[in-house]
Amino acid sequence: MAATPAVADDGREERPTLRLVQAQFMAMVPLRFFRWKLPIEQVQPPTPSQARTLLHHVSLPNCWGVRTSVLDGEDKGKAVFELEDQQELLQMTVHHPLIMRYPTSLSYRQAFLKHIIQQCEDAGQEVCDELYEVYTSLLVSTLEPTSPCCYKTYTLPCGKTVVLREATQIISHGTTGLRTWEAGLCLAEWAVEHSALFEQKTVLELGSGMGLTGLVISSCCSPAHYIYSDCHPNVLANLWENLVLNCKLREEGGGSVNGSKMSVMCLDWASVTQEELQSLAPDVIIASDVVFDNELVEYFVSLLLKAMHPPPGGRSGPVAYVASTIRNQDTYDFYVRKLEEAGICSEDLSLGSTAVFFYDRQQTMKIHKLWISDEIR
Known part of the structure; x- marks a missing residue:
């Protein structure tokens, strides 16, 4: 940002x-x-x-x-x-x-x-x-003592940059959430090409990590309100630091601060209620690299079912866009099966056609659009 x-x-x-x-x-x-x-x-x-x-x-x-x-x-x-x-x-x-x-x-x-x-x-x-x-x-x-953290600077198509403080280790403080992963970069690229889907919308991100995807969407896609969420205390602390850092750099650069409202919340997938999720009133839900463990998949699908259920008053429920790196086919198949059992419809989307970030593109990645089926509605 x-x-x-x-x-x-x-x-x-x-x-x-x-x-x-x-x-x-x-x-x-x-x-x-x-x-x-x-x-x-x-x-x-x-x-x-x-x-x-x-x-x-x-x-x-x-x-x-x-x-x-x-x-x-x-x-x-x-x-x-x-x-x-x-x-x-x-x-x-x-x-x-x-x-x-x-x-x-x-x-x-x-x-x-x-x-x-x-x-x-x-x-x-x-x-x-x-x-x-x-x-x-x-x-x-x-x-000299080696720092457990470093900074990565990403350049965006809209001409802005994002600076992120990230861990130097894959696993730090018992979590993998202190680094940016390929699916997050892939989803951010895709979002830039489909910015109209986020324009003036309330976007809820599940598992925001260090904030790269959210900062890209907030900078390039003009959402009305972007809600970052995670549950690990160290991830939330570093995420908040990254948001503050980029707001500060934006002001120093002489540009106006993006008009999007931003929020950060602690969201425990195992305990959050449907009422709490619907009170956020998201139009769009996004997530990346959350399909790598069967137990986590069950929590994630249950959360989606609560969050995407149409709220009272006739307003339609939100759609979700989820990016995944397929590292284990059995785990991915389990995820797809759980979506079907929950009545959540899924559509494969084409990945972004223009490279914005540098990462290993030989990995198998998918982006799905998800929504609640008519039977559940």
Whole structure:
């Protein structure tokens, strides 16, 4: 939800390759998935004003026209940069003002620079002294205590950025909710392409985690009211910090604060009542990456049944959009069966056609539209 910070116009146009690398570095894309170049025939050249924008993402459809298939290809290129580009790359990544203030993890910065140096040396390309110096200083920093958290910066199609404080470990404080997962990124991409479904609506998100999907929808889709929910105390505390952080950055960037109302609530799936859910009056319910455990699936389907039941007064019940990464087919089949038993109708939706975020797209993902069947109504 943060606005892109202002940057001085020095008259230079940044190369698309450098901005591609910058966007991935800021979002801490694993180096094994890193894309160091784009096929030139697949890229529409940006205008000068777009090229000077600090954090324009390579996948902005009005700037790049990058299709998902381009990012799925095998040729990821190599991290070989000329001397002038090496210095500029340092300023756009490790020394970027946002990174200096909200840094990616120390180990990630070390691995990133080590990879660039190694690739340049292997190709016989001279490496600038500053690159060596910065890398050495980061190695010395290893002697300092390692933070359990880091920051990831995501660039949105609407030109804004989202900065999230996340855990560096997959499981932290007994929960996986302190990190952003692929299904959340997938759902956020899809929501941007279907923004009319959320415009001026009350949106209830189940299992909001660190808030990425909600911040994207609030920034790009203009909901009237966005309700974030989770039940783990550490997740809720970090979620709240991320919302405050992005509101603060938005104000510093000089843009007006988004008009959407935002709320954060503790929502226990096992104990929440139908009356409590209906009092929120959601028009749309969303969730991502919640289908990975049979017991959790049962709670989730029961919750959906309560939340989507038409409220008194003749108003129709909300629809739900759920994104899932299918890691275990048996668990997913159990989820589908429970939906059918509950009388919840399901429709497979096409995934977003334009890549907004970088993540492993080889995984099997699905987005379902859910609603209550006529028999239940």
